[in-house]
Amino acid sequence: MIKAPTSWLQRDAAAVWHPFTQHGQWLDDEPLVVDRAEGPWIYDLDGNRYLDGVSSLWVTTFGHRTPEINRAITDQLAELDHFTFLGATHRPGIELAEELLRRAPEGDRRLSKVFFAGDGSSAVEAAMKMAYQYSVQTGRARQKFVRLDQAYHGDTLGAVSVGGIDLFHATYQPLLLETLEVGSPGVRRPGQSAGDRATECVGELDAVMAEHGGEVCAIVVEPMVQGAAGMLTYDPLFLRAARRVADRYGALLIGDEVATGIGRTGRMWAVEHADVVPDILVCGKGLTGGCLPLSAAMVTDEVYQAFLGAPSQSRTFFHGHTYTANPPAAAAAVANLRLMTEHDLVDRAARLGDRLGELLKPVADHDGVTEVRRLGTMTGIDVRPMGERTGARVCRAALRHGVWIRPLGDTVILMPPLALSDVEVEFLVEAVAAALEEVY
Numbered sequence: 001m002i003k004a005p006t007s008w009l010q011r012d013a014a015a016v017w018h019p020f021t022q023h024g025q026w027l028d029d030e031p032l033v034v035d036r037a038e039g040p041w042i043y044d045l046d047g048n049r050y051l052d053g054v055s056s057l058w059v060t061t062f063g064h065r066t067p068e069i070n071r072a073i074t075d076q077l078a079e080l081d082h083f084t085f086l087g088a089t090h091r092p093g094i095e096l097a098e099e100l101l102r103r104a105p106e107g108d109r110r111l112s113k114v115f116f117a118g119d120g121s122s123a124v125e126a127a128m129k130m131a132y133q134y135s136v137q138t139g140r141a142r143q144k145f146v147r148l149d150q151a152y153h154g155d156t157l158g159a160v161s162v163g164g165i166d167l168f169h170a171t172y173q174p175l176l177l178e179t180l181e182v183g184s185p186g187v188r189r190p191g192q193s194a195g196d197r198a199t200e201c202v203g204e205l206d207a208v209m210a211e212h213g214g215e216v217c218a219i220v221v222e223p224m225v226q227g228a229a230g231m232l233t234y235d236p237l238f239l240r241a242a243r244r245v246a247d248r249y250g251a252l253l254i255g256d257e258v259a260t261g262i263g264r265t266g267r268m269w270a271v272e273h274a275d276v277v278p279d280i281l282v283c284g285k286g287l288t289g290g291c292l293p294l295s296a297a298m299v300t301d302e303v304y305q306a307f308l309g310a311p312s313q314s315r316t317f318f319h320g321h322t323y324t325a326n327p328p329a330a331a332a333a334v335a336n337l338r339l340m341t342e343h344d345l346v347d348r349a350a351r352l353g354d355r356l357g358e359l360l361k362p363v364a365d366h367d368g369v370t371e372v373r374r375l376g377t378m379t380g381i382d383v384r385p386m387g388e389r390t391g392a393r394v395c396r397a398a399l400r401h402g403v404w405i406r407p408l409g410d411t412v413i414l415m416p417p418l419a420l421s422d423v424e425v426e427f428l429v430e431a432v433a434a435a436l437e438e439v440y
C-alpha cells in the first residue's frame with residue numbers, strides 16, 4: 001500500500017511539476033518551502049528568514065507585500081474583480097495605460113498606445129504578431145525576425161523562436177519560426193572591449209540586413225542586458241545601430257524590457273541608456289511591483305494606425321487573452337508606478353546598483369570568480385566551475401548565510417528589490433562572499 005505523504009515537500013513531489021526543474025533530483029536539493037514574506041525577506045515553514053536577493057524572479061520593486069500596493073488590490077477587488085477588455089473597458093486599465101505612457105522613453109518617436117497581456121512571453125508574442133501584421137498591412141508582408149545569439153524572450157513558441165540559448169531552445173528547433181541570427185554583443189572574447197564587440201555585431205547586423213532586410217519585419221532585442229544568458233551587458237552603441245538599421249530597412253525594433261524595465265538597470269527603461277526609442281516596448285515582471293502577473297506592449301502611433309480600418313477590411317489585431325488588463329493586477333501596477341515616482345525609486349535603484357558594485361569589488365577578486373557584470377541592480381557573477389553545478393552550490397551555501405539567490409548555470413545572479421536598504425545590501429554581499437569561501 002502506498003503510504004500517504006506527510007510533509008509539504010512530499011506532497012509537492014507527489015503532485016507538482018515545477019518550471020525549469022529536473023524532478024529527478026528535486027528533493028535532493030531540499031527546496032525551500034516559502035511560508036510568508038515581508039519587504040525583502042522571505043520566511044520558510046520553520047520561521048527561518050532569508051533575504052530575497054533576486055526579487056523573487058526579478059519582479060519585486062519595493063519588496064514583498066507593499067502595503068500601498070496590497071491596499072490598491074483589495075480596494076479594486078471591492079469594486080470590480082474582473083471583466084473582459086474585449087468590447088468593454090474599465091478605470092484601472094485606462095489609468096495604467098496612461099501611467100505607462102507618461103513614463104515611456106522619450107526620443108525621436110513616441111509610444112502612444114498600450115496593449116496588455118499576462119506574462120512577459122505573452123506580451124513578446126503579441127509584439128511579434130503585431131510586427132508581422134504591421135508589415136502585411138503596410139504592403140510588405142515580411143515573415144522573418146532578426147534575433148540575437150544568447151537572447152531570451154520567454155517560453156511560448158514565438159518567443160522561443162527569437163531566443164538564442166541552446167540549453168533552453170534547441171529542443172524545439174523544428175517547431176520554430178524562421179529567424180536570422182546576429183552574434184551577441186554581450187559575448188566578448190578575452191581582452192576584447194565592449195565597444196569593439198558591439199561594433200563587430202553591428203557589422204553582422206548590417207550584413208544580415210543588407211542580404212535579407214526586405215524580408216525582416218522586426219529586430220528583437222533585450223536592451224543593454226541579456227538577462228537569462230547570465231546578465232550579459234553590452235555597449236549602447238549596438239542599440240543605437242539596431243535603431244538606425246531597423247529604420248533603414250523599414251523593419252520595426254522590438255525592445256523586450258520584461259527583465260530590464262521598471263527601474264532594474266537604474267533607469268526606468270534600459271533603452272534610455274542608449275537614447276533609443278523602440279517601435280514596440282514590451283514590459284512585465286516588475287510592472288505590478290512583483291505581486292500579480294501583468295505585461296504590456298507599448299507601441300508607436302505609426303504601428304497602431306496600420307491596424308485601423310473598417311471591420312470588413314480585417315485589419316484588426318485578432319489577438320488577446322481572457323484576463324487581459326485584469327483589474328486588480330492593473331490597480332497594483334498603477335499603485336506601484338505612482339509609488340515608484342513618489343519615492344524616486346528609479347534613482348534609488350541607480351544608487352543601489354552603484355553601492356552593489358562597490359561592495360562586490362572584493363568579490364570580483366575572489367579566486368572562484370572569473371567575472372562580475374552589472375548594469376544598475378542586474379548583476380551576474382561568473383564562478384569558476386568546480387565539479388558539477390558550481391553556481392547552484394554557491395547559491396545553496398548562500399542560503400545557509402541567510403540569502404536566497406539563484407544561478408543561471410555557473411553565473412550567480414543578484415537582482416535585489418530596488419528599495420533595499422544599505423544594511424540589507426551589505427548583508428546580501430557578505431552572504432555571497434561567505435558562500436564563495438565555503439564552496440572554494
Ligand SMILES: Cc1ncc(COP(=O)(O)O)c(C=O)c1O
Nearest residue numbers: 119120121152153154227258259
Ligand atoms: C527579457 C525577457 N523576456 C521575456 C521573459 C518571459 O517572461 P515571463 O516569464 O513572464 O513569460 C523573460 C523572463 O525572464 C525575460 O527575461
